[in-house]
Amino acid sequence: MLDFVNKSWANTVTLFNIVFGSLSLVSTLHEDYQAAAIFILLAVVMDGLDGRIARKLGIISDMGKELDSLCDLVSFGVAPAILLYAQVLYSFPYSLGLIAAVFYIMCGAFRLARFNVLNISGYFVGLPITLAGAFLVPVSWFAYDLPDYLIMAAMVFFSTMMVSNLKIRKY
Amino acid sequence: MLDFVNKSWANTVTLFNIVFGSLSLVSTLHEDYQAAAIFILLAVVMDGLDGRIARKLGIISDMGKELDSLCDLVSFGVAPAILLYAQVLYSFPYSLGLIAAVFYIMCGAFRLARFNVLNISGYFVGLPITLAGAFLVPVSWFAYDLPDYLIMAAMVFFSTMMVSNLKIRKY
Numbered sequence: 001m002l003d004f005v006n007k008s009w010a011n012t013v014t015l016f017n018i019v020f021g022s023l024s025l026v027s028t029l030h031e032d033y034q035a036a037a038i039f040i041l042l043a044v045v046m047d048g049l050d051g052r053i054a055r056k057l058g059i060i061s062d063m064g065k066e067l068d069s070l071c072d073l074v075s076f077g078v079a080p081a082i083l084l085y086a087q088v089l090y091s092f093p094y095s096l097g098l099i100a101a102v103f104y105i106m107c108g109a110f111r112l113a114r115f116n117v118l119n120i121s122g123y124f125v126g127l128p129i130t131l132a133g134a135f136l137v138p139v140s141w142f143a144y145d146l147p148d149y150l151i152m153a154a155m156v157f158f159s160t161m162m163v164s165n166l167k168i169r170k171y
Numbered sequence: 172m173l174d175f176v177n178k179s180w181a182n183t184v185t186l187f188n189i190v191f192g193s194l195s196l197v198s199t200l201h202e203d204y205q206a207a208a209i210f211i212l213l214a215v216v217m218d219g220l221d222g223r224i225a226r227k228l229g230i231i232s233d234m235g236k237e238l239d240s241l242c243d244l245v246s247f248g249v250a251p252a253i254l255l256y257a258q259v260l261y262s263f264p265y266s267l268g269l270i271a272a273v274f275y276i277m278c279g280a281f282r283l284a285r286f287n288v289l290n291i292s293g294y295f296v297g298l299p300i301t302l303a304g305a306f307l308v309p310v311s312w313f314a315y316d317l318p319d320y321l322i323m324a325a326m327v328f329f330s331t332m333m334v335s336n337l338k339i340r341k342y
């Protein structure tokens with residue numbers, strides 16, 4: 001019973017991750033881009049917490065891992081891509097901005113699926129999607145001060161880093 | 172090499188699923204709700220195809236399964252919830268519509284995570300998220316002819332059906 005409650009704890013925190021990711025999307029819909037970016041940051045905090053809680057309580061579960069990936073894709077894949085699309089990328093000619101946003105989401109999904117199957121511990125392969133999402137928050141904040149092509153470059157850079165074979169040590 | 176090409180084939184079709192899911196979200200952003208619903212339907216078609224291709228070629232892979240779940244959450248969880256929020260649910264008092272949309276996404280993620288861990292074949296536990304997403308397409312089409320509370324009821328109904336213990340035979 002206590003085990004169940006503990007597991008539910010970690011999963012509840014994980015679900016808060018996707019709640020903030022969803023709220024980011026809704027904020028983007030309402031053209032409140034600052035709120036959308038803050039919700040992504042809150043999801044980053046939740047994502048840091050759930051892993052810590054699970055490890056501390058010794059309740060790392062397969063279900064927790066699956067749920068974590070699913071929530072990560074929404075909060076750090078879909079939410080920042082749609083946010084930057086709504087802010088800047090929509091204005092590129094030939095739907096190039098749309099392609100960049102969708103490419104980012106695809107790479108995020110691919111990275112999460114690959115990492116779950118590789119089942120490596122100790123280091124990450126490819127830039128973690130949480131980091132990519134977190135890096136895109138300041139990009140969103142300064143979206144109107146930065147030249148458009150730099151935002152596009154950031155999207156393409158983070159997309160390719162996620163699916164790269166880059167190894168990053170876990171701390 | 173041929174094996175790799177075959178696997179890539181199924182995964183490419185799966186990635187088309189998330190491409191259509193992302194395009195649905197972008198269409199919602201542009202207030203083109205009819206296109207948003209059609210993109211969800213196209214994602215349903217892709218989701219039916221990739222499993223068929225994988226089974227026919229005998230290339231069901233763990234990575235394919237993970238990728239499938241991730242894409243399903245975007246196309247049949249996030250996309251229809253945001254679409255119906257933008258069409259009707261936003262207008263509910265006390266953010267009730269927002270809560271219903273986020274609840275639907277949470278239930279979708281929970282269902283996918285649980286099903287991946289249970290690893291059951293032969294039947295589904297809980298309404299598959301693809302079906303929930305597909306059912307919400309006509310709801311979106313007739314969103315302005317239906318009373319608002321019925322749309323809210325449909326969201327809550329499909330959410331709870333996804334996390335229920337209902338067993339549905341696979342065909």
